[in-house]
Structures are given as C-alpha cells and as structure tokens.
Amino acid sequence: MWRNPASKCYSRDMSTPKPKLDFWYEFASTYSYLSAMRIEDCAREAGVEVRWRPFLLGPFFKSQGWTSSPFVEQKEKGSYMIRDMGRMCAARGLPFKMPEPFPQNGLYAARLALLGEDEGWAGRFTRLVYTEEFTNNMQLDDKIALGECLTAIGLDGDAYLACSEDAEIKTRLRDQTQQALALGIFGAPTFICDGGEKFWGDDRLEQALAWALK
Amino acid sequence: MWRNPASKCYSRDMSTPKPKLDFWYEFASTYSYLSAMRIEDCAREAGVEVRWRPFLLGPFFKSQGWTSSPFVEQKEKGSYMIRDMGRMCAARGLPFKMPEPFPQNGLYAARLALLGEDEGWAGRFTRLVYTEEFTNNMQLDDKIALGECLTAIGLDGDAYLACSEDAEIKTRLRDQTQQALALGIFGAPTFICDGGEKFWGDDRLEQALAWALK
Numbered sequence: 001m002w003r004n005p006a007s008k009c010y011s012r013d014m015s016t017p018k019p020k021l022d023f024w025y026e027f028a029s030t031y032s033y034l035s036a037m038r039i040e041d042c043a044r045e046a047g048v049e050v051r052w053r054p055f056l057l058g059p060f061f062k063s064q065g066w067t068s069s070p071f072v073e074q075k076e077k078g079s080y081m082i083r084d085m086g087r088m089c090a091a092r093g094l095p096f097k098m099p100e101p102f103p104q105n106g107l108y109a110a111r112l113a114l115l116g117e118d119e120g121w122a123g124r125f126t127r128l129v130y131t132e133e134f135t136n137n138m139q140l141d142d143k144i145a146l147g148e149c150l151t152a153i154g155l156d157g158d159a160y161l162a163c164s165e166d167a168e169i170k171t172r173l174r175d176q177t178q179q180a181l182a183l184g185i186f187g188a189p190t191f192i193c194d195g196g197e198k199f200w201g202d203d204r205l206e207q208a209l210a211w212a213l214k
Numbered sequence: 215m216w217r218n219p220a221s222k223c224y225s226r227d228m229s230t231p232k233p234k235l236d237f238w239y240e241f242a243s244t245y246s247y248l249s250a251m252r253i254e255d256c257a258r259e260a261g262v263e264v265r266w267r268p269f270l271l272g273p274f275f276k277s278q279g280w281t282s283s284p285f286v287e288q289k290e291k292g293s294y295m296i297r298d299m300g301r302m303c304a305a306r307g308l309p310f311k312m313p314e315p316f317p318q319n320g321l322y323a324a325r326l327a328l329l330g331e332d333e334g335w336a337g338r339f340t341r342l343v344y345t346e347e348f349t350n351n352m353q354l355d356d357k358i359a360l361g362e363c364l365t366a367i368g369l370d371g372d373a374y375l376a377c378s379e380d381a382e383i384k385t386r387l388r389d390q391t392q393q394a395l396a397l398g399i400f401g402a403p404t405f406i407c408d409g410g411e412k413f414w415g416d417d418r419l420e421q422a423l424a425w426a427l428k
Contacts, residue, residue: 064288074278076398080414087421184290200294203417207301 018049019212022192024180025126026057027106027113027140028069028099029188030085033130034202036189037094040123046209052122054110055180056173057188063181069103088202095135104133104140111164111173112146124153232263233426236406238394239340240271241320241327241354242283242313243402244299247344248416250403251308254337260423266336268324269394270387271402277395283317302416309349318347318354325378325387326360338367 023039025032043050061068071078082098089096109129116122128149132138138145147157163169183192191199191208199208237253239246257264275282285292296312303310323343330336342363346352352359361371377383397406405413405422413422 074400076400079398080400080412083412084414084418184293186288186290186294198294198297200298201417203415204298 018047020049020051020194021208021212022051022053024053024055024183024185024188024190024192026055026188027109027126027129027133028103029057030071030081030098030134031202032189033134034085034088034092034094034189035191035205036123036126036130038092039205042205042209046213048209048212050123052113052117052126053176053180054106054113054117054122054126054173055177055185055188056106056110059177060181060186072102089134095131097134097137099133099137099140106140107173108143108146108164109140111169112150112160114169114172114176115160115163121153121155125149128152232261234263234265234408235422235426236265236267238267238269238397238399238402238404238406240269240402241323241340241343241347242317243271244285244295244312244348245416246403247348248299248302248306248308248403249405249419250337250340250344252306253419256419256423260427262423262426264337266327266331266340267390267394268320268327268331268336268340268387269391269399269402270320270324273391274395274400286316303348309345311348311351313347313351313354320354321387322357322360322378323354325383326364326374328383328386328390329374329377335367335369339363342366 021043023035025036039050057069061070066073069078071081085098086096088094109126113122113126113129116125129138129140129146132145132149133140140146143161147161150157150160180190183196184198187200189200189202189205191205193199193208193212197208197211199205199211235257237249239250253264271283275284280287283292285295299312300310302308323340327336327340327343330339343352343354343360346359346363347354354360357375361375364371364374394404397410398412401414403414403416403419405419407413407422407426411422411425413419413425
C-alpha cells in the first residue's frame with residue numbers, strides 16, 4: 001500500500017512518538033513555579049514530551065465568586081503557602097522571594113509563552129520569567145522586563161512584544177483559558193495526560209508522568 | 215539532689231524522649247484518612263511520637279462564609295478529589311468508596327477519639343472508623359456503628375458512648391477545635407511539630423516527620 005512519506009502516519013512509523021503531558025500553568029501561581037523549574041528535566045528522564053499550556057486563573061476565580069487568589073481570600077492558607085513555598089524552594093535550591101503585590105498579572109507573560117510554544121522556546125522563557133519574578137520581584141506586567149527576558153534567551157524582544165498585541169494571540173490566550181475552564185481545571189499547576197487523566201499540584205508531577213507512560 | 219522517681223523529670227532521665235508530632239485530623243476528611251492509615255507506621259520508623267488531635271472543620275468553614283466543605287462548594291475540585299483519592303488509595307492498597315452523603319458528621323467519632331487519646335487507643339479506633347467509613351459507607355453519626363468499632367478493639371462500647379455525652383468531653387472537643395482555629399489550621403490533615411512548624415496535607419507527612427527530628 002502506497003504511503004505519503006510526509007504524512008503523519010509515516011512520521012509515526014519513523015520513530016515511536018513520546019507520550020505527551022499537558023502542563024497547565026499560570027505565571028502568577030507560586031506552585032506553578034515549582035513545577036516549571038523541573039518539569040522538562042523530569043519529563044526527559046521519563047521519556048515524556050511536555051506541552052506548555054499557559055493560561056489565566058482569574059476567570060476561574062471569578063466563576064467562583066472570588067475577587068482574588070484563594071491565598072488572598074483565605075488569610076491562613078496564604079500565610080501557610082508562603083512558608084511551604086519557602087521550605088520547598090530551599091530543599092530544591094531555588095530562590096524564593098514572595099512577589100509583591102500578589103498575585104501578579106500574568107497576562108502578557110502568558111501571551112508571550114503561547115508564541116514560544118509554537119516555536120519551541122516556551123520552557124526557556126517561562127523558567128527565566130519565573131526566576132526573575134521570584135528572585136528580583138520582576139513585575140509580570142512590566143513589558144520592558146519581559147522584553148529583556150526574551151532578549152536574554154536570544155530572541156528579538158521588541159518584535160515578540162509587538163506580536164503579543166496582535167488580536168490573534170489575544171484570542172488564543174482567551175480560548176486556551178476557556179479550554180482550561182472546560183477541562184475542569186481549578187488551580188495551577190495541573191497536568192493532563194493524553195486521554196484526559198488530570199493531576200493537580202506540583203506534588204503530583206511524578207504520578208502524572210507515570211500515568212502518561214501507561 | 216533528691217529526685218522523685220515518679221516525676222516527669224525522672225522519667226525523662228530514663229530514656230531520651232521522642233520528638234512529638236501533632237496530627238490534626240477530621241473524621242469527615244478524605245485526605246485525613248490517607249494519613250491516619252499510615253502515620254503510626256511512618257512515625258515509628260522515624261522515631262517520632264504521634265499525638266492524635268481530632269477536631270471539626272465545620273467551624274473553620276463557617277468562619278470563611280462557606281456552608282460546606284470546599285469539595286462541595288467547588289464542584290470541579292470535588293470531582294478531582296474523588297479521582298485523586300481513588301488513585302492514591304489504589305496505590306496504597308487501601309479501600310476507597312466515597313462516603314455518602316459527603317461530608318459526614320464527625321462529631322461523635324471525634325469525641326470518642328479524644329477519649330482514646332487519653333487512654334492510648336485513639337489510633338486503633340480512628341483507623342477502624344475510617345476503614346468502615348471508606349469501605350462500607352458507615353455513617354459517622356451512627357452511634358450503634360461507632361459502639362461496634364469500640365467493641366471490636368476490645369472496649370466497652372456502651373460505656374464510652376455514654377462518656378461521649380458528658381459535658382466535659384463536649385467542652386474538650388469545642389476547645390480543641392478552637393485551638394485548631396487559633397493555630398491557623400485551615401484544612402486536614404495538618405501536622406504540627408513542637409515549636410509550631412506546620413505542614414498541611416498527606417503529601418507533607420514525610421517532611422513533617424523529618425522536621426520533628428531536627
């Protein structure tokens with residue numbers, strides 16, 4: 001039977017495709033930072049491919065009638081999170097200075113990461129933004145600082161910042177955020193395997209990777 | 215210097231005291247079940263002594279303006295919890311049938327466990343109640359069933375059920391629940407080390423034990 005060498009079918013014949021794991025994250029989310037800094041190493045070791053899925057949690061919070069993050073709405077939970085993040089980051093050798101104000105506005109960073117997902121630099125960009133956010137209190141809505149992050153990973157910062165204002169990318173982020181709501185995502189990070197199995201929280205990354213390999 | 219052989223001071227001289235870990239749990243809480251079934255084995259291995267601290271989450275929920283558990287208030291989070299609990303219990307070889315209705319009323323079980331804490335049977339009683347709750351949908355407010363749990367661990371069920379109606383034990387549970395609020399406990403299970411370091415969630419049990427040993 002004749003086969004088009006350029007077809008997806010053919011490329012699947014060429015090598016066994018890696019199972020995929022969707023990594024849904026929000027730039028303002030502290031626990032997303034924990035996962036972003038390790039997911040590619042963990043996934044490489046497991047033999048799983050990561051799809052970076054930036055989205056915004058704000059619309060979910062609104063759908064629950066909240067005016068902010070649960071870490072702001074619930075004072076005790078917020079204090080605990082800061083302590084827990086401090087312990088976790090110390091154990092992993094990650095910097096941790098709580099962003100002020102909290103939560104940050106992750107809109108522009110998320111749009112840029114979406115562009116990066118198309119071109120393969122979402123991971124590098126995301127890790128650098130998180131590092132600046134949690135080390136130097138970089139403000140996520142500071143476009144100049146975001147442009148510097150792009151430049152630092154070898155990209156044309158101005159060009160991508162301009163792209164991030166395109167109607168197309170705005171719509172894509174809105175759609176991706178709506179998709180998160182439709183998938184029943186209620187927090188970040190969330191990991192979703194092909195087939196839909198869902199894992200919430202950095203603590204579940206290993207389980208999500210194991211499930212993806214099933 | 216003369217020493218009373220029965221004094222606490224003397225008994226501390228006799229052997230190095232184990233560090234202690236307070237295990238704050240609620241009988242209606244699914245994730246408390248996960249910890250209750252393993253905490254004594256884990257703590258024994260670590261060389262830590264567990265103090266069973268049953269309390270009620272209802273007053274905390276009320277303080278947040280909620281009418282029920284977050285797993286009821288937030289539909290997506292509730293569905294996810296059931297799936298996550300199913301996976302966790304399967305991995306640990308624990309039975310898991312979601313209690314109906316949810317959440318159960320843990321008042322009487324908590325009062326009885328308080329009595330058990332004084333006499334050293336809180337762990338055995340708690341594990342049996344959880345097992346019945348998550349295997350056979352035992353209703354936590356079914357005093358006959360609770361009495362059968364007491365009998366099954368070799369106690370006089372009727373006598374302890376009668377004790378659980380004493381004003382003293384009612385007050386103690388109210389006080390313990392107020393103490394949980396004062397400690398900033400916002401969910402269960404919560405582990406608190408001597409010195410006050412707080413860990414929330416079954417996923418943090420190992421870290422809590424390690425901290426207790428510091």
